[in-house]
Amino acid sequence: MNPEKKQLSLFDLSMIVVSLVIGMGIFRTPVNVAAKAQIPELFFLAWIVGGFVALCGALTYAEIGSRYPVTGGYYKIFSVCYHPSIAFAINCIIVVSNAASVAGVSLIGAEYLNKALFPVEMQTNDHRILIGLVSIIIFYTINLLGLRTSSRTQNVLTIIKLVMVVTLICAIFFGGQTQQLPSVFNTANGLPATWSDYGKALGICLIAVSFSFGGYQQTINFGGEAKEAKKVIPRSILVGLGIIITLYMAINYAYVKVIGFEQLKSAQSIAAILAGQIFGPTGFTILSVLIFLSVLGYVNVNLLSNPRAMYAMGEEKAxxxxxxxxxxxxxxxVVSLTVFTILSIITLFYAKTFDKILNYTIFMDGAGMIFSAATIFYLRKKTAHLDKNTIYTMKLYPLMPIIFIAAYLFVAISIYNDDSEAALNGIYIFLGFVAIYFINKFLNRNRAV
Incomplete structure (x- = not known):
């Protein structure tokens, strides 16, 4: 790669890591984690474990990106390291998973806007689905007009989001903290909890935590564009994830202190509750609208990026x-954009609730994470000749990628135990895409003849 193109500094990459990870999940998933954890100790442990797994994964992807520095590396490594049918199926699953993420995140925004604009009796799930649908269609229409986002806009949105999170954390200093009721870990058989019970609960907690920490895998796309990649890449990941883990732990502490752990298990619009604690009812409404607008930004980014992956697959005749x-x-x-939008809308109506979409998304996304992280073992051998002074090489190899892969296998098993339908649908979709690849290849061969 041309040295002039290596322009990303430590600050740039750190902000990229932060912007890739901090999405809308942290304004909703703590409710899921609290409900499954049952006790505060397990709740906070799940976020700590999730942060450590994210660190292992991000460093793994940083080395993959450094050893295979191409634009859109996360898409292209599959075709380099696996059979074309597997590469096709995994990349299609990533697109479907991202479409599900758009549906899930649009529902998060709909929950906030629904609560801010309508009285309690009108806050139905049908209204949330309708708001989510309108959000997707609006940005589909805007993208048809040729809307383009810039990195400067992305940085501004990231800073606004960070300021929003830091502001919400300040709710713990404004009094009115909820009295903490004793929490009890209940088992299915009514007997005292065993380590196995805690382990199963942790696995289910990590489903929602993984959704909140997701996004760092895209660091793979920047491995060849950093100044002094060997030093800058790991430092930026440590700085970025350090910021993220600190903010996540702090805001979760604020949720527990201000809302109360027992109340958190079933609360809605939790970020707006913190805003209401600081600014009163007006703050509740304003922040609800701001979070909804942030959701629209997430929807827009995905409607911009994912059709490009589908376009590239079309170019390669996949x-x-x-x-x-x-x-x-x-x-x-237009075709890629329309198909991706339709996939998002189908998921919205098929799953209907955020919890259902969460299991469906993480199971499929987990497959992509496992397959993509495993490419490090192949790339280490294939690129053994590279100058170690010019690329990033992680320490504690192969322990870190093994921990990451094992963690996502654990999450996949937990999803199967919690929602076997979502897991089986993910497997069927994967096998369906493998079949589509061979059918398409057979048809193309016949046309050539």
Whole structure:
């Protein structure tokens, strides 16, 4: 790669890590984690474990990106390291998973806007689905007009989001903390909890925690664009994840102190509750709207990025040629954009609730994480000739990637135990895409003849 292109500094990469990870999950998933953890100790342990797993994963992806420095590396490593059918199926699953994330996050925003604008009797799940649907359609329409986001806008949105999180943490200093009721860990058989019971609960907690920590895998796309990659990449990941873990632990502490752990298990619009503690009813409404607007930004980014992956697959003939079609006026990938939007809307209506979408998304996303992280073992051998002074090489190899892969296997098993339908659907979708690959290859061969 041309040295002039290596322009990302420590600050740039740290902010990229932060912006990739801190999404909308932290404004909703603590409710899921608290309900499954049952006791505060397990609740906070789940966030600590999730942060450590994220660190192992991010450093693994940083080395993959350093050893295979290409634009869109997260998409392309699969075709380099696996059979084309596996690469096709995994990349399709990533697109479907991202579509599910758009549906899930649009529901988070809908929950906040629904509570801010409508009286209690009108706050139905149908209204949330409708708000989520309108959000997706609005940004689909805007993207058809050729909307483009800039890195400067992304940095501004990241800073706004960070300021929002720090402001919410300050709720613990404004009095009115809820009296903490004693929490009891209840087992299915009514007997005292064993280590196995705690382990199963931790695994279920990590489903929602993984959703909140997701995104750092995209660091793989920046391995060849950093100044002094060997030093900057690991430092930026440590700085970025250090900021994220500190903010996540602090805001979760604020949730527990201000809302109360028992109340947190079933609370809605938890971030807006903290805002109400600081600014009163007006703050509750204003922050609800701000979070909804942040959701729209997330939806927009995904409607911009994922169609490009589908377009690239069309160029490589992994998907039909029609996926490369663009509009003449605005150069928009109209077919890829439309298909991705339809996938998001189908998930919205199919799953209907955030909890259902969460299991469905993390199971499929976990498959992509496991397969992509495992490429480090292949790339280590294939790129053994590279100058170690020019690339990043993680310490504690192979322990860190093994921990990461094992953690996501643990989460996948936990999802199967908690919601076997979501897990089996994920497996069927994977096998379906493998079948589609071979059918498409067979049809293309016949056309060539």
């Amino acid at each position: 998907l039909p040629q029609i996926f490369t079609k663009k509009t003449k006026k605005n150069d928009v990938m």
